[in-house]
Amino acid sequence: MSETRKTVRLKPKAEARAIRHGFPWVYADELVTDRRTQALEPGALCVLEDGERRPLGLVTVNTKSKIIARVLDRDPEAVIDQAWFEARLARALDMRARLFDQPFYRLVHAEADGLPGVVIDRFGEAAVIQPNAAWAETHVEALAAALRAVTGVTTVIKNGTGRSRSLEGLTEETVVMAGGVAAPIPVLMNGATYMADLMGGQKTGLFYDQRPNHAFAARLAKGAAVLDVFSHVGGFALAALAGGASSALAVDASASALALAAEGAKTGGVADRFTTRQGDAFEVLEALGTEGARFDLVICDPPAFAPSKPALEAGLRAYERIARLAAPLVAPGGYLVLCSCSHAADLSSFRNACGRGIGRGGRRGQLIQTGFAGPDHPLLPQLAESGYLKSLVFRLD
DSSP states (O other): OOGOOEEEEBTTTHHHHHHHOOOOOOOGGGGGOOHHHHSOOEEEEEEETTTOOOOEEEEEEEETTTTTEEEESSSSSSOHHHHHHHHHHHHHHHHHHHSSSEEEEEEEGGGTHHHHHHEEEEEEEEEEEHHHHHHHHHHHHHHHHHHHHOOOSEEEEEESSSHHHHTTTOOEEEEEEEOOOOOOOEEEEEEEEEEOOOTTTSSTTTTOOOOHHHHHHHHHOOTTTTEEEEOSSSSSHHHHHTOOOEEEEEEEEHHHHHHHHHHHHHTTTOOOGGEEEESSSHHHHHHHHHTOOOOOEEEEOOOSSSSGGGGGGHHHHHHHHHHHHHHHEEEEEEEEEEEOSSSSSSHHHHHHHHHHHHHTTTTEEEEEEEEOTTTTTTOOTTTTOOOOEEEEEEEEE
């Protein structure tokens, strides 16, 4: 197969050892980009060679992306067809089936599961594919067929939205590829019920990555008054109520997300202890401070304030501001949970920003727990970006 494929080559000084040791990306400044390479269609399959013209593996190339090549297979002659996808999906499914009693989880976490730029979340008999790279968009039909064959799901939705697709030069669209969903799907996690809107919700409809951090916060919530800021469809609030919280206030800018959160509270039998407040999170935090509100447990789980390195400085300031506004709302001896899903903000930088914010909020605290994404969001050790989620739990004086 390799003789019929075009080749791309690393520049002489580019580090081929990283690729041999499992690093999955080639950046634009590391690849020879002559006119032949520039003419490749986005998502083209090519054999990657080192500077000495020795093959390193099969890659997909997109000259419109800063990540110009992604390693698909160490075998340069690999055939990317439905059978290839089935092998990758079966491996991913085997681990999830061991970890979870019910089929509600992230099935594919991009590079860490051997499918660069691909995210698949499973919701029982339905699954949502996010093909965030050009090659995945080109092969999405074979991927969807393999997904149905391996898992037995009857509904497959392609969610083609988000920043990653725009960086790849892809258009945005959400389409039903098989089956269909007539209503939000109830998902049970940590004793709470969440309503996942697979067609109109944010990302795939639900964030599975916070599952273990929801569980830890719920252990602190018994008898507590809880504030959950950036709650999405109930996030920490519903888990806290399932853990015995006396009350939970969910804050989010999205009315539709809060409506789903309220539906989840009703379905879970905790609606009498659940309230919502729509508005800008920073403004609501300031208003609650002015009102003199106090909570035993405050959680802030914002979107990525630092999605890229150029945004890092402004993002860290935003995390610091969140901590500064949230800390005064925590009752003495209470708990503050601060989260970041920013790839560019490493744990140390995020922790320091939170510490500064808590201090500027007039409080002192102990860091009692550092959490990360659940095991259905595995890390690729060679790729720091795959470890994006951080959760810090502080006890304040």
